[in-house]
Amino acid sequence: MTDIDRGGATDSEPCLPYFTDADPALSRSSGGRDPLGLLPVWSAFGRRLVPHIASPVWQINGIKAVVLIQWLANEDAFQSLLATNDAPRNFFRLMEGLIEYWLYHNEQRFCFGRTALGVNKQDFHVTIKTGKTVANGLYQYYRGTCRRAGLVDDDWTVAPSVVEELKRSWPKTASSELVKVLAGPLATANVPLVPEAHLKGTHVAKALEKVFARGTLRTLFQSCLFGKSSQRALLDDFRAIRSAAGEDAPGFDELFGKLRSGELGQDLDYVKRCEPFILVMQDVFDLLRGSPGKKLEGIARDLDQDFAVMRDRATAFLPLGAVLLTSRMKQMQALAALLAGDQSGGPRARLIAFVRELVDYHKRCMTERARDPLVLIESDVIVLPVVGDRDPKSAKKRLSKGTPWMNDYYLNAASSLHAQAFGAVA
Incomplete structure (x- = not known):
């Protein structure tokens, strides 16, 4: 698995960095993740501030991609391709690669795989066995956020309000075209999916353009992703403090000392x-x-x-x-x-x-x-x-x-998504 790449875009609202640089001498590298089992404790308190969003979830487009893929996987048009036990997971993997490629080459905020996506267009491909983050990151990191936010339920059925809006952007012609594109790659790992071959003037490309347009699902995300009003207000304060600090952004110990919230105090x-x-x-x-x-x-x-x-x-x-x-x-x-x-x-x-x-x-x-x-x-x-x-x-x-703090209690990722959902860029 490659390192997580929070993606990027060529727009005016780049993804926001962590406050503190990693200390190489203290990097939590070999020997397994979280050897002291601290995650269940700090995350329990973080969830009081940020109820839905996971730390690797930095892009609204990744959330859009997950609900789109999950909705299509449940649609009748694709059921003939998804009969075997492993087909739904393979479908998700191929669709991740297709969408991330489209986002990258349309100067949109992609999520994972900057290096892989930057190769010669014809060279980028995914198969049902691809292990790179560019074709697995959304499934691994983003789906939990979508479920906790109620965009999908525990059975991975997409919320009716989300489906209604997706249907306005994704016509049946795009689904019919996509079935043909995926049939071979889903049947065998020897057949790669080469996104560049299917995204020039096609119904799929036009549908993706509509789904990932600035306004699509924007209102729903604003209401679902960030919890209650006090939690949204906290993210506003968090961003304001960080923006005011500029290049001299404080560490998390200092930042939490500046945050104020009556309800969340x-x-x-x-x-x-x-x-x-x-x-x-x-x-x-x-x-x-x-x-x-x-x-x-x-x-x-x-x-x-x-x-x-x-x-x-x-x-x-x-x-x-x-x-x-x-x-x-x-x-x-x-x-x-x-x-x-x-x-x-x-x-x-x-x-x-x-x-x-x-x-x-x-x-x-x-x-x-x-x-x-x-x-x-x-x-x-x-x-x-x-x-x-x-x-x-x-x-x-x-x-x-006592510094730098190791954990951001989900506020970094949540504030980045908040900026995209409520700001000029979405």
């Missing part, structure tokens, strides 16, 4: 309590991954000067246990209590206890996924079953500062 406070302790867990874990062969006493000694701030962040995190009642949160609460509680022993002993429990917690997370742990403790010594790729000095520096 408590939910913003939850984020301010959650993220700093998540960083404590992640940064201490990265410190361990950069310290093979080091004794726990030495790790605790390295953390001595940060104990007070770690304790404060853990103390602020503890009340969230009454807000999110999940097994993962209970495990994280136990970790926080080791730093924040009144246990006997000085800071050094509490830090050692925290490190021990953090490693055990990580082992449990990996066991749940049938994966081997990345860090172990044997005879009070840090052992790495897999060669570590963390810089302990960088991890320590980040722990001390």
Whole structure:
């Protein structure tokens, strides 16, 4: 799978970047994603602010593409092509490639595959076995947002209001033409779909032009994608603060300090309590991954000067246990209590206890996924079953500062979509 490309366009509203650049020394690369199982916790608080949109979902056109593909897959005209078990998924893959190609070469906001789409037009093709993100990203990343927003239901039936509008843009002649185009590529992986051969003056091309016109589905998306009025207002404030800052855009810790919302004020406070302790867990874990062969006493000694701030962040995190009642949160609460509680022993002993429990917690997370742990403790010594790729000095520096925040709680992606849905570009 290629890296996610949030796509682009040649219009005046480019997709908006993250605030903070990735720190190569702390990149969460090999060894599996989210080795501490933090996603279920931070996302639960993020969903209070942004109820529907996932982090990789940056383009309104991707949402349009998903509902269009899903609607066509349910239409009678295509059922003869979709009789086998794997045909619907293959249909989605081929349609992704076709639509992304059309968007790219019509200077519209595409979603994935800038490099793949930029080759010679006749060379770009997809098959039912294509594994590149350009033909799988919408299915993998965008469908969940469409379902949560009610644009499709749990059975992947497209909402009647969406279907009604799509039918005004997509004539039966386009479907008839598309059936012929897809028949061969759907039947065998030896037959590629070459979009360039089917998108010059065809009914399909004209229909795509109408579907991806600025106004199509715009009103529906405005009402469905962004939650209730207070959540939409929060996105307005988020964009305004970022725009006012210009090139000196603040990090997320500072940004959340500036956000104000009467109705969502408590939910913003939850984020301010959650993220700093998540960083404590992640940064201490990265410190361990950069310290093979080091004794726990030495790790605790390295953390001595940060104990007070770690304790404060853990103390602020503890009340969230009454807000999110999940097994993962209970495990994280136990970790926080080791730093924040009144246990006997000085800071050094509490830090050692925290490190021990953090490693055990990580082992449990990996066991749940049938994966081997990345860090172990044997005879009070840090052992790495897999060669570590963390810089302990960088991890320590980040722990001390508490920045940059790792998680944006979906606000970056949501604000980009909000700008497209409500702004001059859609």
